[in-house]
Amino acid sequence: MTPQEVAEAVSAAAAARGATARLDGLTVNVAYGGRAAQFPLPADSADLDRRASIPSALPSRARGDVREKMLYNILQDMVGQSDSRISDSALREALADRLPADSNHRQILADVAEKQYWIRPKAALGSRPFLAPFHSDLPGGFTYPGRYKSFRGSLLLYLCWDGRDFDLALPSEIIDFLGSDDGLNPLDRAFLTAARAVASLETPAAADPERLVQQFGASLRKDFTQGAFDQKGLDRIRRDLRTVVGLELPRHDKAHALIVVFSLHIALYYYRLAYRLGEGLRSAAQVLDGQELPDHPDFRGRILFRVGSAGDRPVQASDPCARSWWDLDEQHLLALPASMVSANLLHEAAQASGVNCGPIPDPYACAQALATDPVGAVLTDLLCAASAAILPSGQQDPGADEPGAGGYALREAVLASFRSRGSALKQRGRDIVNTLVGGSGGELKRIRGRVRFFELDEQVTFLLVKLILASSHRPQLAFRKEFLPALREYGLAPQSAAEEELLSQALGRLGLLERYSDAGEALYVRHIL
Numbered sequence: 001m002t003p004q005e006v007a008e009a010v011s012a013a014a015a016a017r018g019a020t021a022r023l024d025g026l027t028v029n030v031a032y033g034g035r036a037a038q039f040p041l042p043a044d045s046a047d048l049d050r051r052a053s054i055p056s057a058l059p060s061r062a063r064g065d066v067r068e069k070m071l072y073n074i075l076q077d078m079v080g081q082s083d084s085r086i087s088d089s090a091l092r093e094a095l096a097d098r099l100p101a102d103s104n105h106r107q108i109l110a111d112v113a114e115k116q117y118w119i120r121p122k123a124a125l126g127s128r129p130f131l132a133p134f135h136s137d138l139p140g141g142f143t144y145p146g147r148y149k150s151f152r153g154s155l156l157l158y159l160c161w162d163g164r165d166f167d168l169a170l171p172s173e174i175i176d177f178l179g180s181d182d183g184l185n186p187l188d189r190a191f192l193t194a195a196r197a198v199a200s201l202e203t204p205a206a207a208d209p210e211r212l213v214q215q216f217g218a219s220l221r222k223d224f225t226q227g228a229f230d231q232k233g234l235d236r237i238r239r240d241l242r243t244v245v246g247l248e249l250p251r252h253d254k255a256h257a258l259i260v261v262f263s264l265h266i267a268l269y270y271y272r273l274a275y276r277l278g279e280g281l282r283s284a285a286q287v288l289d290g291q292e293l294p295d296h297p298d299f300r301g302r303i304l305f306r307v308g309s310a311g312d313r314p315v316q317a318s319d320p321c322a323r324s325w326w327d328l329d330e331q332h333l334l335a336l337p338a339s340m341v342s343a344n345l346l347h348e349a350a351q352a353s354g355v356n357c358g359p360i361p362d363p364y365a366c367a368q369a370l371a372t373d374p375v376g377a378v379l380t381d382l383l384c385a386a387s388a389a390i391l392p393s394g395q396q397d398p399g400a401d402e403p404g405a406g407g408y409a410l411r412e413a414v415l416a417s418f419r420s421r422g423s424a425l426k427q428r429g430r431d432i433v434n435t436l437v438g439g440s441g442g443e444l445k446r447i448r449g450r451v452r453f454f455e456l457d458e459q460v461t462f463l464l465v466k467l468i469l470a471s472s473h474r475p476q477l478a479f480r481k482e483f484l485p486a487l488r489e490y491g492l493a494p495q496s497a498a499e500e501e502l503l504s505q506a507l508g509r510l511g512l513l514e515r516y517s518d519a520g521e522a523l524y525v526r527h528i529l
Contacts, residue, residue, distance in 0.1 A: 006389045013385050013402060017378050021386070028386040033375035037353040039383045041390045042345065048391070048417060051344040052337045052428070054361050057229040057273060059158035059220060064431030065150035066121045067263040072133040072144075077153025077215060078175065078207040079140035084200075088131050088142040091198045092118070098194035113191045134255045135192060136179040136207045141199030154216040155266075157209075159237050161224055166217065170238050171209035173245045174258070179207050183251030226359035233272060237265040243470040244463070261463055263436040267444060268491055270433050272299045274332040277339035280363030284346055284370065285407030288381040293371040296364060301493035302328060307502040308443070308457040315451050320495035322453040325445065329430060329452070336429035338414045345387050345410060346380070353379035381406035388413035456492070458510060461503070464490070465512050465525055476514065479504055479523035 007023035010030075014021035019032035026041045042048055053061065076082070096110035117138075118129040130144040156174075160166040184192070196204065228234055244261045247254055279297035287293055304324035306315070315322060332339070340361075347361035350369065355376035357369035370377045384406030391413040418425045437444035446455045456464075468486045469477065477483045484500065487493065494500045504523055507513040516522040 003390075006386065009389050010382065010386045013406075014382055016402070017382070019378060019382060021382055023386070026390070028383060030379055030382045030386075032378045032382075035354055035375055035379060037349075037379045037383060039349055039352045039386070041387055045417065045421065048341050048414065051341045054229060054340050054343060055223040055225075056227065056360065057340070059154040059216075059223075060151065061428060062151045062155075062432055063149045063427055064433075064435040066119065066130075067436050068119050068133060068259055069130065069144075069150040070155065070262060070266075070436075071259055072130065072139045073150055073152045074156045075133055075136045075139035075178065075207060076143070078171065078209060078211050079136060079205050080208075080211050081140065081205050082143075085141060085143040086199060088118075088129075088138075088144055091131075091142060091195055094198050095191075095194055098197050100190050100193055109187075109190070113187065113194075116187065117191055132255075133178070133259075134188070134252055135181075135184075136175065137192060137199075137201060137204045138195060140205055140207065141195060141201050151266075153212045154220065157212040157216050158220055159234055159241075160209075161220070161228055161231075161234055162238075163228065163231055166213060166220075167238070168209040168213075170242055170245075171212065173242055175207045175209065177245050177258075178255065183254075185251075188251070229360055229362070230269070230273065230276075233269055237269065239471060240265060240467045243467055247466060257463055260459060261467070264444065264460060264463075267433045267437040268303075270336070270429060271303065271328055271333060272491060274336040274339065274429060275299050275302060275328060277343050277363060278332040278335060280365075280367065281339060281342050281346065281407070281411050284363045284367040285411065287367045287370045288377055288384065288407040289404035293367055299491045301488035301491065303444075303454050303491045304493055304495040305444070305454040305456050306495055306499055307461075307506050308446075308455050309502075309506075315448050315453055317451050319451075319453065321455065322451050324495070325453050329433075329445075333429045333433060334425055335415060337425060338411070338418045341418075342411045342414045345414070346384065346407070349383035349387065350376065350380045352383060355380060384410040391417050458506060461506055462510055462512070464492075465507065465510075466527075469525070469527055476524040476526035478521070479507075479513065479525055480521060483525040 003023065010021045010023060010028060014030060014032075017032065019030055021028060021030045026043055027038060028041055029038050030036065042051070076085075092114060095113060096106045099106050099109050099113070101109050117132050117134075119132050120129045128145060131138045131142055133139050156171055157166055160168060160170055181189070181192075195201075240261055241258065244254070244258050247257065249257060276297050276299065283294045283297070302324065304320040306313070306319070306321045317323075343361045343363045346363055346366050347357060350357050350366050353376045355366070355369050355373050357366040370380060381404060388406065388409035434445065438446075443457045444454060444460065446453055464487065468483060469475070472482075472486070477486065480500070484493070494503050504513055507525060508515070511528050512525055514524045514526050516524065
């Protein structure tokens with residue numbers, strides 16, 4: 001729309017509410033009920049990108065990449081010495097000559113080591129092999145192409161925020177585990193000896209969490225000035241990662257479990273964030289439209305899953321696990337960057353209208369405040385409508401000039417603007433989650449033909465049992481009355497009663513279920529003895 005058309009649309013919407021509105025360049029002035037508001041409208045796509053993040057909601061903007069790189073990058077930032085690292089391809093080339101074995105067996109041992117210690121991403125990701133981070137000396141001594149696509153050490157430091165400062169107990173425990181030689185088998189020790197020699201690590205630099213504070217602390221503390229967007233979620237992630245580090249597992253199994261739980265939690269955090277923002281914006285739009293305030297968005301049990309099996313189970317798009325995927329992935333996760341922009345614009349518009357909706361751009365908190373301030377709601381609705389009308393979406397959203405339509409129009413206009421820029425939406429949410437929990441082993445999401453759906457494999461199921469039991473501080477939990485509600489707290493729930501039975505059977509196969517009688521309520525989830 002041209003500025004003249006925007007001015008006419010906003011004036012018409014204001015007049016229909018008994019208000020007045022005037023557009024001065026990119027500033028809109030509105031008045032109603034004895035109050036006035038002045039608001040600078042978003043100018044272009046760059047102005048939207050500036051708002052495509054919420055302080056304390058995420059530590060940085062990452063892109064989808066192989067999930068093992070997340071831990072690799074974190075360890076690199078804790079070790080430091082980036083200028084002295086060499087390419088891991090140099091280690092592959094020199095491996096046969098460096099392994100402590102006789103000349104007749106070095107090449108065979110080198111071939112075995114290369115298959116054992118290099119991760120080979122799926123071809124679709126276009127990534128080259130890179131070292132498995134089962135020991136901190138490997139990320140400390142070697143680098144790989146494209147390391148800045150995934151999260152870095154700022155992610156771990158972000159998770160360490162306890163509401164007051166950074167609790168470095170978690171990174172310290174990760175370093176104690178991955179920086180030691182405990183639990184290494186003979187091949188591990190031979191390989192590390194060779195790697196240290198190639199990287200000239202006679203005295204490897206010790207990883208130190210304080211390096212994360214030095215590099216990222218000031219920026220993150222600024223983001224946390226008004227508190228964390230989801231402190232409860234950060235506390236749960238930190239607790240569960242410390243539980244994994246304390247599991248009595250073989251070294252490689254524990255390192256892999258740490259990566260799986262890290263990936264699972266970050267994926268669930270993205271889903272929870274996207275759902276909270278999306279539903280919060282919907283609530284705010286309804287309040288601006290004169291409707292009653294909906295209930296607070298509740299993520300518990302929103303991910304309806306089916307249980308993975310070794311056999312071939314058919315799935316249909318109408319199954320709850322597929323419908324749940326469509327709602328969370330297609331409607332909320334894909335729209336995450338647009339939802340953050342809309343949340344920021346809504347928050348700014350409400351503040352300009354004199355509405356106190358808190359320091360953090362939480363759209364549901366705005367909805368709550370707007371529901372008790374009818375004058376502020378009219379002013380905010382007009383400012384949202386004006387923002388929607390002027391956005392560079394390439395089209396006018398129908399209804400943007402109608403009373404009460406400002407909240408709906410704003411989100412649709414922001415989405416349209418992002419959709420006009422190719423893959424800008426999926427790169428900042430869906431791509432990240434897909435690479436974290438859509439691989440082989442440690443899965444949450446699957447594709448079968450044209451159907452996408454949620455499914456828990458045995459590896460994730462095993463780890464979730466360990467995490468839930470550890471947090472309960474009890475040796476066993478009643479399957480239906482205690483374990484399933486605890487699972488819902490993560491956002492996870494079996495898609496049906498029949499799936500609950502399949503889940504109990506899967507737990508039985510893993511040795512994690514005790515059946516004390518034939519009664520359905522006599523099932524208990526327990527630790528492996």
